Amino acid sequence: DTAVSQTPKYLVTQMGNDKSIKCEQNLGHDTMYWYKQDSKKFLKIMFSYNNKELIINETVPNRFSPKSPDKAHLNLHINSLELGDSAVYFCASSQPGVGTEAFFGQGTRLTVV
Amino acid sequence: AQKITQTQPGMFVQEKEAVTLDCTYDTSDQSYGLFWYKQPSSGEMIFLIYQGSYDEQNATEGRYSLNFQKARKSANLVISASQLGDSAMYFCAMREGEGSARQLTFGSGTQLTVLP
Numbered sequence: 001d002t003a004v005s006q007t008p009k010y011l012v013t014q015m016g017n018d019k020s021i022k023c024e025q026n027l028g029h030d031t032m033y034w035y036k037q038d039s040k041k042f043l044k045i046m047f048s049y050n051n052k053e054l055i056i057n058e059t060v061p062n063r064f065s066p067k068s069p070d071k072a073h074l075n076l077h078i079n080s081l082e083l084g085d086s087a088v089y090f091c092a093s094s095q096p097g098v099g100t101e102a103f104f105g106q107g108t109r110l111t112v113v
Numbered sequence: 114a115q116k117i118t119q120t121q122p123g124m125f126v127q128e129k130e131a132v133t134l135d136c137t138y139d140t141s142d143q144s145y146g147l148f149w150y151k152q153p154s155s156g157e158m159i160f161l162i163y164q165g166s167y168d169e170q171n172a173t174e175g176r177y178s179l180n181f182q183k184a185r186k187s188a189n190l191v192i193s194a195s196q197l198g199d200s201a202m203y204f205c206a207m208r209e210g211e212g213s214a215r216q217l218t219f220g221s222g223t224q225l226t227v228l229p
């Protein structure tokens with residue numbers, strides 16, 4: 001039973017296309033996140049949702065739009081893909097509280113050509 | 114200013130030896146948590162160990178221990194008896210303050226290579 005699952009694992013697409021990455025967690029957590037890991041392996045928060053409400057929206061282009069239909073799902077839709085969007089995108093979830101670890105999905109490697 | 118600093122981009126250690134991966138942090142919050150994650154070449158993020166700002170004892174989990182020096186704002190990861198399978202990228206992370214949806218902020222990582 002996968003705790004946090006993302007699909008697809010790999011995504012290759014052309015510039016200008018629109019794509020979505022899906023994320024689901026079965027841990028009963030209230031909070032879900034999207035992180036972007038660039039080619040230098042740096043992990044940066046993109047969005048954070050708590051009980052379906054957007055809490056954190058870092059300086060991410062508005063071509064990126066997260067959607068949370070319920071607290072177990074947080075999908076990421078990307079419009080008009082650009083070469084610089086190529087990265088690994090991680091979904092994660094946790095309970096609130098300073099001491100709770102985040103559980104990560106396996107990541108989606110997005111390549112824009 | 115960087116919230117989490119990992120100054121060692123790469124480290125090498127001989128199998129069966131201990132290794133320390135450095136992490137310093139910057140926060141003005143009194144309540145915060147410090148985490149270490151491992152990312153092997155397969156790409157997944159694996160939680161290793163947690164230290165709370167109010168914890169008086171250093172955290173330990175099997176071969177992993179966290180050397181927490183609050184006054185110096187450092188939270189170094191110590192791996193004892195290194196194994197070949199420990200070769201991976203290691204990330205230090207921090208969550209500040211209480212409240213909902215506080216994200217983890219990550220350092221730039223240290224690539225550890227264990228030599229046979």
